[in-house]
Amino acid sequence: MSLQEDDGSHASIVKDYNLDYVKNASSEGLLDWSYRPLDELILQDKHSDRDENRWTFGVNYNLLKGVRFSFNLQSLKAITNNRNLNSKDGYYVRNLVNRYTQPDGFRAFPYGDILNQGKQNLLSRSGRLQLDVDQQFGSNRVVLLIGTEQREVKSKLDDYTLYGYDDELLTSQMILDYTKVYPLRPQSSGRIPFPSSALRENIDRYLSYYANFGYDWRFRYMISGSIRWDASNLFGVNTNQKGVPLWSTGVAWNMMEESFFKNDLVQMLKWRVTYGKNGNIDRGMTAFPTVSYSVNSTTNLQQALITSPGNQNLRWEKVTTFNLGADFRLLKGKLNGSFDYYRKKSDDLIGIDLIDPTVYYGGTQAKLKRNYAKMETKGFDLTLGLNGIGNKVKWSNEFWISRTSNLVTDYYGNNTVSVSGYIRGMDNRPIKNKSIDEMYSLPWYGLDPQTGNPLVENDGVLNTEYTKYINRLALDKRVDHGSSIPIYSGAFRNNLQWKYLSISINIAFKFGYYFRRNSVEYSLLLTNGKGMHADYLDRWKQPGDELKTNVPSNPFANVAIRDMVYTRSEILVEKGDHIRLRDIRLDYAMSQFLRRRSKISNLSVYCYLNNMGILWRKNRKGLDADFPSASYYLSPRMLSIGSKMNY
Template identity: 35%
Template sequence: MYNTERQWSKGRSHYSVDSYYARNLINLFTEPTANGLIHNLPVGGILSESFSALQSTRFRSQLNYDASFAERHHLAVLGGFEFSDRKAEITANGVYGYDDNVLTVGAVDYTRTYPIYEGLSGNASIPSFGDFSSTVQRFVSLYTNMGYTYRDRYVFTLSARRDASNMFGVKTNQRWNPLWSTGLAWNMKTEPFLREIEWVDQLKLKWTRGVSGNLSGAATQRPVLTYLSRADYTRLPYAIIQSPPNPNLKWENVLMTNYGLEYGFFDNRITGSLDYFRKVASDLLSIDPIDPTSGYSSMTRNVGRIKSQGFEWNSNWHWIRKGNVAFTSSIALSYVKDIVDIYNGVENTAENYVRNGGRVLTPLQDRVLYPVFSYKFMGLDGQTGDPVGVWEGEPSQDYNRIVSDSLRNLDYHGSALPLFYGFFQNNLKLGPVSLYVNIAYKFGHHFTKPTISYPSLINSWGGHKDYEKRWQSSGDEEHTTVPSMDYPANSVRSNFYRYSSANVEKGDHIRLQSARISYDIKKLMNKWTNGSGQIFMSINNGGVLWSRTKSGYDPDYSGLPPSKNFVIGINCQF
């Protein structure tokens, strides 16, 4: 198989002389003098154009062999190789003083700097539109697959491939990445001891194990230079090393082992599968600190490893299947937990971890990928309403010391991502009426809820409903955790409370994902035409049905949740 692809695209942006963008830029570089105005940027429109081209080639050759023999054996084998080459180029440029009627442009000196607002804002150079880039990616793959079946009962599979890319190390053994997988399956239903059991329709055990590879463009084997048009002071072209060379760069490898069961009972009224997996992702790319005397404080290298395990269960129940009445249910439940086993990258400060709240990838050894941390909270001071934290094991209100404390003194709550998640779907059909309900659920995670920030309230009127719950007099500390209002507002005090354990809640919840009810009007339409149709009403983003949070916030959204979407309509086909 040979495939070639060519893509071209062109972009054009024209700002007329009357547009705000053009007028503002012209005025910005205009100098008032005793003899009048000097327009360092010519009066006229601004035109920018871009052109991109993509050229890719792919070649694949494959041989297949498939045969059955002795009425018990079946063998299928294939092998081949694949090559791909992809080149992308982007060109962009622009002009000033452009007149769209007569197609003329003005001259601009990009090498000089000009005073902005008569020097009140310093000097600046006229922005340049020039941008040129070119990227080449090449991949080579060798692969083979084999499957053997004995008596339609025992199955053995084996696959192997070797991939190479020009993105990786100069050493051959790092350019090439061997990938493989193997599997076994046992169709137990064909065994004599299950063949006569009528209520068992299918029962299969399976096992697979294999290695896959990931490709990342975050680093390359050779140094990457970025050429820029002009330096700020010399006004001469220059280049910077965007990323240092890494001749030892390798593929990210993922070793996966899976144990599975597929089943079907009672004339396949109950079907489903259960899978348990263990995964080890090694040689993960991450920012790694290096000797700063090299000119860089860090670089992207293969330094990480993540261990994961979990299970996935899917099941379908056909409760009723009779005539024009049917009722089916589907349920799915998954559990996944990822632990950072090795991480040699930069460890963030304690303040960064509590501020992230697990919303940003912040790896930490022996923790989940998206950990939730908080400052220890000991309640409110009964006399002042100030929040109380912990410093060196003792209650403290020294907020500067508390927020700069080490990571080991924070409260660790767990994962910001749900460990358990799934859905429960129901379909009911009663003659022309159909009802569908989809309920989703997530369990086993935490989130940091928003709260009042007094500096934000005072400086920018950023209010919050927790303001009415604030401490106002002695005794309020018995029924609230919201500190008293201070003025002038102490931002460190506010941040300590905002990211303390008082505002961390469990994110377990069940929500109505969607629902739909419809009425089939085919019989009604057949009186006038040979068609079909439905009258329907549906809802999407139905909202939270149950939650473990006490604050009422939607755990899935840090801001406003998506609005409920109601639709009523008629769908006709003629």
């Protein structure tokens, strides 16, 4: 597929609608409906700027030798302006105008630019009071740190959209009928989307008290510990809910300092063990009821929407972590690395849970963020590095691999969720003794040989009674594939250097997970023109096609539950394992060309290539598992050329 015609003009490609339908748009009095990516690139007018004003004030005073008192203040004021001007000649505006053009030629949607503009103000203030002690007593070293910190963050957002905007006259056309339902092209009906407008202000406050302790004997045995109390205004009304005590302790053993462990093979070997408890917060929730005010697009009256009923029992997420690790250096420093095994137990995990709809109903579901589960996570991280290989051509590399998995050990949320709630991945709903990242699907029974409709099983009989099937489907009928995130991930970077020229090649890999690929969705295709996919060409068309395709026939009617039986089935799940050439970097040092008295040092030029492509993949469709939702275009390769110098 080329983005440019042979004569140099910009080519149009498929987007949203059939090309034959798009070509006939002009004959029906519509605007050019073609989508030309190169035109869009030229017409785009989107930019963002950010101004920051940061100041710090600090006082340090040595009370005694090795005892220091410090007081620090910091303030940050940032203003961010975002502007996105959608030109009337761009596809986004032309598509809206054409869709709302009536049979008599009346354009219900104004033909002009669309301006999205926003401004965000951020003001952050923090203060810290701290006492540091570092004392050496012979072969003993003691380090102590005690302090308190307070922080306040205020943010304010002003965002709006203007239709029919003229950038020269600074005018817009906003008096439109947002209540009327218009017939849409090529089909369906709908109201003109009410232009977005948002005014938001948030204030977050945090308070911490902390202390750290460390003891070192002859650089051989080390003991450390820390304790802190963190509090936030996001949590419950009681003090013990606003704050949480957190702590950790650890020991380390440097075996190289032992007289019995001396050899030429190992230059460094250090063992580490830590155990402690940390806390997490979710800034998207609060213990208090929250309300969002707006103007109703139909009545033009002010309205208030309860976005959360609040939860006075909301508590911090708490994570207890055990870590066993080792750092090593071998072969006269040529081989180095580290290994860490960890085990985490999480309590009071915060997630979205279904609640009594008479308490709160959010418009689509009665749900609320609250503490609802416990989880255990375990895994390891291994890092290896090889240096100093070769004389004229020097070779070094770094390799790292990580393994992680989790298991929900307890779930005290709502267990009355239907199978479709898990199949559609609603808010990563937990299931006890399953991974929080488990991927579930509906079983696939094939296509009806006479109609091409997806088949389902009801009372042991294959038919097309979809509503009955979904409502009666038992949880044990779901298909469990495995993790939806990689169990193993890592990278292998090779570095070669010859004189002033160096090259770095990075290969990354991900193993042990699944992803759901996209396909045609008729319910979207038939209502708003969306949902098109290349699989449409492989759909069932006549009896016998069910033997060579799994893509259902076109129903020519909107049956959303029929779509779900196909799009959420096991037939669209693929293995995500792959190896990727992540990036290549080429550097050339030019310092040798600089004069001895030059103020410029370490001058170099470089060329950087990113996202070079997949070397191997396990899925059968040749898809990129990192971009499973890319229906038409994959993530592009990136090329950067630049220079670097120190002055």
